[in-house]
Structures are given as structure tokens and as C-alpha cells.
Amino acid sequence: MRVLVAMSGGVDSSVAAALLVEQGHDVIGATMKLFCYGDSVPDRPCCSLDSITDAKLVAHKLGIPHYVLNLEDRFGHDVIDNFVAEYARGRTPIPCVRCNSFTKFRDFLYHADALDCDAIATGHYAIAREGALLRGLDRQKDQSYFLWGIDRAVVKRMLTPVGELTKEQTRAVARRWGLVTAEKKESVEICFVPDDDYVSVLEQHLPADAPALSPGAFVTTSGDVVGAHAGFARYTVGQRKGLPGGFDEPMYVVAIRPATREVVVGRGAELFGHAVSLEEVNWLVEPLGSGDPVWVQCRYRARAVPGTIAAQGPSGGRIELRLAEPVRAIAPGQSGVLYDADERLLGGGVIV
Amino acid sequence: MTKRLTYLDNAATTPVRPEVLEAMLPYLGKEAFGNPSSAHRFGRAARAGVEEAKRAIAEAIGAEPNQVVFTSGGTEADNLAIIGAALAARDRDGPFRVAVSATEHKAGLAAAHAVKHLGGEEVILPVSASGLVDSGALDAVLEEGVALVSVMWVNNEVGTVQPVAELASRCCDAPPGVLFHSDAVQAFGKLPVSLRDVNCTLLSISGHKIGAPKGVGALIVRDRKAVEAIIHGGGQQFGIRPGTENVPGIVGLGAAARLAAQEQQALAPRLRELREELERRLLAIVPDAVINGWQSERAPHISNVSIPGTDSEALLMHLDLAGIACSSGSACSTGTVEPSHVLTAMGVPRELGVAALRFSFGKDSTSDDVDAVAAALPRIVEKVRSLATVLHR
Numbered sequence: 001m002r003v004l005v006a007m008s009g010g011v012d013s014s015v016a017a018a019l020l021v022e023q024g025h026d027v028i029g030a031t032m033k034l035f036c037y038g039d040s041v042p043d044r045p046c047c048s049l050d051s052i053t054d055a056k057l058v059a060h061k062l063g064i065p066h067y068v069l070n071l072e073d074r075f076g077h078d079v080i081d082n083f084v085a086e087y088a089r090g091r092t093p094i095p096c097v098r099c100n101s102f103t104k105f106r107d108f109l110y111h112a113d114a115l116d117c118d119a120i121a122t123g124h125y126a127i128a129r130e131g132a133l134l135r136g137l138d139r140q141k142d143q144s145y146f147l148w149g150i151d152r153a154v155v156k157r158m159l160t161p162v163g164e165l166t167k168e169q170t171r172a173v174a175r176r177w178g179l180v181t182a183e184k185k186e187s188v189e190i191c192f193v194p195d196d197d198y199v200s201v202l203e204q205h206l207p208a209d210a211p212a213l214s215p216g217a218f219v220t221t222s223g224d225v226v227g228a229h230a231g232f233a234r235y236t237v238g239q240r241k242g243l244p245g246g247f248d249e250p251m252y253v254v255a256i257r258p259a260t261r262e263v264v265v266g267r268g269a270e271l272f273g274h275a276v277s278l279e280e281v282n283w284l285v286e287p288l289g290s291g292d293p294v295w296v297q298c299r300y301r302a303r304a305v306p307g308t309i310a311a312q313g314p315s316g317g318r319i320e321l322r323l324a325e326p327v328r329a330i331a332p333g334q335s336g337v338l339y340d341a342d343e344r345l346l347g348g349g350v351i352v
Numbered sequence: 353m354t355k356r357l358t359y360l361d362n363a364a365t366t367p368v369r370p371e372v373l374e375a376m377l378p379y380l381g382k383e384a385f386g387n388p389s390s391a392h393r394f395g396r397a398a399r400a401g402v403e404e405a406k407r408a409i410a411e412a413i414g415a416e417p418n419q420v421v422f423t424s425g426g427t428e429a430d431n432l433a434i435i436g437a438a439l440a441a442r443d444r445d446g447p448f449r450v451a452v453s454a455t456e457h458k459a460g461l462a463a464a465h466a467v468k469h470l471g472g473e474e475v476i477l478p479v480s481a482s483g484l485v486d487s488g489a490l491d492a493v494l495e496e497g498v499a500l501v502s503v504m505w506v507n508n509e510v511g512t513v514q515p516v517a518e519l520a521s522r523c524c525d526a527p528p529g530v531l532f533h534s535d536a537v538q539a540f541g542k543l544p545v546s547l548r549d550v551n552c553t554l555l556s557i558s559g560h561k562i563g564a565p566k567g568v569g570a571l572i573v574r575d576r577k578a579v580e581a582i583i584h585g586g587g588q589q590f591g592i593r594p595g596t597e598n599v600p601g602i603v604g605l606g607a608a609a610r611l612a613a614q615e616q617q618a619l620a621p622r623l624r625e626l627r628e629e630l631e632r633r634l635l636a637i638v639p640d641a642v643i644n645g646w647q648s649e650r651a652p653h654i655s656n657v658s659i660p661g662t663d664s665e666a667l668l669m670h671l672d673l674a675g676i677a678c679s680s681g682s683a684c685s686t687g688t689v690e691p692s693h694v695l696t697a698m699g700v701p702r703e704l705g706v707a708a709l710r711f712s713f714g715k716d717s718t719s720d721d722v723d724a725v726a727a728a729l730p731r732i733v734e735k736v737r738s739l740a741t742v743l744h745r
Contacts, residue, residue: 107743
């Protein structure tokens with residue numbers, strides 16, 4: 001098969017490419033250029049000149065071609081603009097989900113088609129098998145949570161060579177090949193947010209008087225004003241840091257009210273929810289219906305809990321889930337991801 | 353299945369010629385590795401190689417041997433000419449000011465900009481749609497006073513030939529006599545380049561465009577008072593460009609220059625014919641393709657063509673997979689598609705600027721190369737056009 005591999009310059013995608021070469025496929029490597037800070041931000045985990053050079057070196061070692069695909073405009077529109085808009089309305093987005101849904105598994109696929117590729121491959125820790133997506137074998141690294149928004153028709157064209165490996169096994173393959181990325185540090189930041197300072201990114205894109213960056217009040221769930229904050233975009237549900245002190249027990253952000261610019265704080269016990277509403281729902285299987293059981297995961301690396309589909313919106317783009325166990329700190333903007341009892345990814349949506 | 357490889361990027365670089373490599377080897381090995389400035393026999397052997405190369409270049413280009421200043425390449429030669437001339441003018445209370453054409457190589461434009469950074473002035477001379485320097489703008493700058501005018505003999509992206517003899521004369525005649533520099537990196541070996549016919553004080557050439565290695569070039573300096581050094585050190589090369597000479601590279605440059613001058617007259621028509629055949633077949637495949645710079649005389653080896661509805665980065669990728677190497681005008685090393693400054697200066701609209709390819713022929717090119725491009729192109733254009741439609745909706 002001819003396969004286009006998305007090479008970020010990290011060890012996981014390097015090894016994905018190496019394994020495909022070992023399996024005898026006709027492999028082409030490509031690094032997506034998603035944003036440009038020029039060379040002003042050195043040693044960026046993804047999409048910097050250093051990362052592109054690393055990917056090129058790995059490709060050269062593997063004997064495969066390597067190209068840089070410019071997807072800046074699309075990424076800016078589908079991922080960065082959405083990131084900003086979500087924070088502006090008091091939600092906590094996951095840009096990696098948008099990138100997977102729109103950039104990596106759609107726009108990248110257009111390039112793959114133009115290059116007559118049968119499949120695309122990434123270094124994701126997830127398992128694409130016979131048209132289904134499953135959790136990665138290494139539960140600590142499982143990235144299936146971020147893949148719920150992929151178009152169902154794409155899944156059968158996905159290859160996930162490191163999905164059945166542990167991180168340590170992946171590094172061992174890289175060492176065996178002598179790849180420069182074998183010991184490379186993992187990227188844990190959002191790729192387009194330098195120095196983890198996402199507020200700076202918001203400040204660059206939003207007007208100076210945007211409500212999300214303007215002062216507002218901390219209020220308790222009973223309505224008492226207990227302090228002032230410098231912009232609700234700096235907070236997320238479940239957050240403990242940065243809240244006013246003086247309480248007899250730890251307090252957490254339990255809600256954000258963008259209309260009034262209030263950040264609502266409450267006790268730990270107030271953080272638990274028994275229901276979740278999802279919008280922009282995407283199914284990777286035949287859509288389930290009201291009454292059907294599912295396992296629901298509301299945060300990356302959280303445990304999935306059993307639940308039921310309580311109701312569905314008219315067009316199917318929205319569902320209400322009832323949870324059999326309480327889940328802590330359900331945050332609007334995060335993803336509600338659905339699995340079956342065999343760890344198969346069924347779909348998901350954006351938490352409302 | 354081994355794919356046929358088609359190299360049509362000779363304006364970017366050329367392979368080292370076997371004769372050139374052979375000439376260089378003694379200077380890389382035990383025979384003549386010495387430092388040319390040393391008094392002993394090892395030094396003398398190296399010195400002889402350097403002096404012979406100077407003579408070969410001088411003869412090839414119509415200059416005197418002690419007018420040949422070796423540099424690390426065309427970029428450094430351009431920098432030495434432009435910044436060096438500006439500094440020399442400043443130091444004799446002349447105008448601390450340089451004028452360059454808008455389509456100069458980035459080396460020339462950046463050097464002019466550096467003059468500005470040093471407290472001088474840069475003037476950018478606009479060009480017409482055909483790529484020729486605007487005559488009125490040149491007259492204006494000559495009247496206002498300027499230390500140096502720099503206009504490249506052949507444009508590296510589009511191939512436009514500037515009327516350097518005429519431009520040089522105008523500069524020379526403008527009181528009190530303005531220095532003229534020409535970047536002849538793409539011209540030398542493709543057109544008859546002779547300083548006996550052109551009143552050029554400063555001329556740049558580059559080794560790796562004519563079958564010599566990368567990392568060596570020369571600035572012909574016909575008046576040593578015209579430029580000051582920009583690299584400082586010992587006394588080599590009259591102090592204009594100190595540093596231990598790149599002896600093997602210089603020997604290679606000398607051998608390549610001799611061959612280039614000898615072969616130019618026979619090579620040019622052969623390249624022109626290949627170029628014309630390529631353009632003819634390209635236009636048959638893509639009737640709405642635009643040949644950039646068609647309006648004026650072009651060097652025989654360069655063809656810059658815009659393919660509407662595509663982007664050059666995607667075209668290059670597909671061509672590479674088909675074994676065909678050429679280039680585009682876009683800058684950034686990290687893959688951002690922006691039209692070249694040359695096309696923009698010529699008034700080429702952006703959507704054609706991002707869709708431009710440059711094919712450039714060399715002495716090893718044959719009609720099989722043209723056949724390879726013509727065979728691969730129809731499918732590639734179709735693929736990239738539909739990709740562009742889908743990505744830009």
C-alpha cells in the first residue's frame with residue numbers, strides 16, 4: 001500500500017513510519033505546517049523548523065521521501081479560531097480534537113488522495129482495526145479520547161502502527177533504527193501555544209475589551225460575591241488554583257457564566273455531575289438511540305463510567321446522557337467520548 | 353523499478369564536472385595542500401594553483417588576473433560589492449547610498465538593506481512587467497547621487513536579461529561617475545559575458561552554477577579603491593577579502609570558468625532549443641499556462657511558468673515523486689507558499705505567483721528530460737488542481 005505518514009518530528013510518528021517501511025509499504029512522509037512563528041520560538045515541540053528537520057532526518061534514514069504540507073490557513077480557521085471562540089464563551093476547548101477532526105483526518109487525507117495513497121498513518125496511541133477505532137494498548141498513553149470527531153468513512157483508511165505498543169516499545173524501535181528522535185522529549189503543550197501561555201494567544205486574537213479577558217466577580221453557588229478575577233478565560237471547571245481564599249474547605253470552579261462574567265466557586269462535593277449533554281455529536285458506528293447503554297469519558301485520562309443515552313436532539317447532533325456514577329468536574333467545551341464495553345470508540349461530542 | 357531521474361534545477365546548482373574534480377584533487381590531497389601564503393614549497397604549490405585559476409577566470413571574463421577576488425560564493429560577492437562600495441564612498445565623503453533593482457537576488461537586496469541599517473540609504477529601482485529596470489527611476493537616482501547601482505545580468509528566477517552594457521554606460525557617464533555592479537551568477541556560461549564590452553566596475557560569479565563546487569565564487573574588482581573589505585583579517589587578496597583561500601574550490605572555479613567560456617557559444621542555442629520545446633509542450637498540455645518574463649529577452653536556460661489553479665509546493669511534491677526536480681519562486685524554508693519577490697515586482701498576480709515553477713537546463717540536459725516532464729505533467733496538473741479546489745472551498 002502507498003501510505004502518507006503524518007510526521008510531527010516526534011518519536012511516535014517516526015516509529016509509525018519505520019514500522020510501515022519494515023512491513024514493506026510504499027511510504028511517504030509529510031510534516032504538516034500548521035502555524036508559523038518563524039524561528040522566533042526555538043525548540044517548539046511541533047511544527048518548528050527543528051521539528052521539520054528532525055522529521056526530514058528520520059525520513060532520510062528510512063529511505064522515504066519527505067515533504068512539508070502547508071495547512072496554515074485551514075488550521076487557523078478550523079482550530080485556532082475555534083479555540084479562541086470557545087474560551088470567549090466561557091468554555092474549555094480541546095484544540096487537538098479539532099485538529100484530528102478537520103486537519104489531520106480530513107485535509108491531510110485530501111493531500112494523501114492527490115498523491116494516490118491508499119491510507120494515512122499517524123503516531124497515535126489508538127488502534128484502527130477493520131474499520132473500528134479502539135483504545136491504544138498502553139492505557140497510560142491511549143489517545144483515542146481525541147479521535148471521536150473523525151469522519152467514520154476515514155477510519156478504514158487509517159493505519160496506527162504504534163497503537164499496540166507501549167511507549168517504551170516505541171522508543172526501542174526508534175533506537176533499533178538509530179533514529180534521531182529516539183530519546184526526544186514528548187510534547188505536552190498545545191502546539192500553537194508558546195510557553196503554555198494560552199491567555200497570550202487569546203489576547204492576540206480577541207479585542208482588548210473582550211468579556212472573557214475583562215474583570216468579573218467570583219460568586220458562590222448561593223450567590224455571594226467572594227472576590228474578583230481578571231477574566232473568566234483564565235479559569236476552567238474543576239480548577240483550584242487562583243481562587244480567593246478564606247474558606248473552611250478547598251474551593252473549586254464549578255461553573256463559568258459568560259453573560260455576567262461570573263466565575264462560580266463551590267465545594268468539592270458540588271463538582272459532581274450525573275448527566276452530560278453533548279453537541280456536534282459524531283458517530284463512528286451506527287448511531288445509538290435513546291435507552292442504549294454506553295461508557296462515557298469526560299476528560300483525557302479519566303476513567304469512563306457506565307451510562308445511558310437519555311435523549312437525542314432532533315437532527316441527531318445533540319444527545320443527553322445519564323451517568324450511572326457521578327463524574328467530577330464536567331467542563332463545557334471538553335469532549336464527552338463514548339465507548340462500548342470492549343473499549344471500542346463509538347463516537348462523541350462537545351460537552352455543553 | 354528504478355525511476356528515471358530528471359534534473360531540471362540547474363539554476364539552483366549543478367553537479368561538479370569530472371574535469372573540475374580532477375583539477376581539484378591534487379589540492380585536496382598530499383600534492384598541493386599547503387597554505388598559499390606560506391614561504392615554503394608546500395605553500396608555493398598551492399599559490400600556483402590559485403594564480404592559475406585567477407588567470408583562467410580573468411581570461412574567461414575579459415578582466416586582469418589581479419582584478420579577481422575570490423569569495424565564498426555569489427552571495428558574498430554581492431555583499432562585498434554593495435556594502436563594500438557604500439562604505440568606500442562614505443569614507444571619501446561620497447553618497448552613502450546604493451540602488452538595486454527590485455528583482456535582484458535576495459543577496460543584493462539584503463546587502464542594500466544592510467547599507468540602510470548602517471546609516472546609509474537604499475533605493476529600490478522598480479521594474480516593468482517584463483522585468484526590465486525602469487529607465488526613469490535610474491535617471492532620477494543617478495541625478496540625486498548614488499555610490500553604486502547594482503543590476504543583475506540575468507534574473508535567476510525568470511531569466512530576464514538586463515541591458516547591462518547600456519546601464520553600465522549610463523552610470524559611468526553620470527557625473528561624477530557612478531559605480532556599476534552586476535550579479536552575473538546566472539549569466540556567466542550561458543551568455544557571452546565579457547568585461548571588454550561592458551563598463552562594469554564590479555561583477556559577481558559563482559562556482560556551483562557552472563560545475564564547480566559550492567562555497568566558492570569571485571567578485572571581479574576593476575578598481576580596487578571602489579570597495580572596502582567587509583570581512584577583516586590578514587592581508588590576503590590585497591586586504592579586500594582576507595582569510596586563507598579555499599584553494600581546492602578556487603582551482604575548481606578556475607577550471608569550470610575556462611570550460612564555461614569555451615563552451616558558451618555552442619551551449620546557448622542547444623539550451624534555448626530545449627527550453628522552447630519544453631514551453632511549447634507545456635502550453636499544449638496547459639493552454640492557460642503563463643510564461644513569466646516572455647516579453648523580453650531571456651537567458652537560454654530558464655523557464656518560469658505559472659499553472660493557474662495550482663500551488664507550486666504541491667506541484668513540486670508530485671513532480672519529485674515522479675522523479676523530476678525543478679523549483680518554484682517561493683521563499684521560506686518551512687514550506688510557506690508566498691510568491692517570489694521577482695514575480696511580485698513584475699506585477700504578476702498572487703494566484704499566478706503561488707503557482708509558478710522554474711525549470712532550468714544545463715549542459716547535461718537532453719530532450720529526454722523534456723519528454724519526462726511532458727509525460728508526467730498532465731496527470732499532476734489534474735491532481736493538484738482538484739486538490740486545490742477541495743482545500744480552498
